[in-house]
Amino acid sequence: MTEKTIDHALRATWQGVAKLYNEEAAKYGATMAVAFALLNIDKEGTPSTALGPRMGIEPTSLSRTLKSMEDKGLIIRQKNPKDGRSVLIFLTEYGKEMRDISKEKVLIFNQAIYENISPEKIASFHQVTDKILELIQQRNIFTKS
Secondary structure (H helix, E strand, O other): OOOOOHHHHHHHHHHHHHHHHHHHHHOOOOOHHHHHHHHOOOOOOEEHHHHHHHHOOOHHHHHHHHHHHHHOOOEEEEEEOOEEEEEEEEEOHHHHHHHHHHHHHHHHHHHHHHHHOOHHHHHHHHHHHHHHHHHHHOOOOOOOO
16 A cells, blocks of 8 residues: 655645635535635735735635625725725725634634544644645745755
8 A cells, every 4th residue: 555645645635624614605605715705805805915824825816705795795895095096995894704604614614623633643733734835935946955
């Protein structure tokens, strides 16, 4: 039997998490991307240009997500009073309700993990993922010594 590679384990796990969240979000007429956006919009408004990098998604995908959210009445866009060239994204009252539901679901997921995995293993998991990110950010994984 072939040993799983790190990238396979990460990808398969993330796909499982994404599927779980998307199935739950669908019960509320949403997607995981919408829920994630709701959790990343500040109460004082978030510049649309800051939202993509914060969420780690491409501008085209973000535009579609924001358009969907606007159509569903979850957000409103307003000109930034400090910079007329940019737009601030705000949650509507409905958006705030849906953010609360999204936050509750994330907390439930995390609690299930904490109840089934020891604190030591969770600490090791965080150490490993932090190190993987550090190695990726160094941008020299594929360069020869």
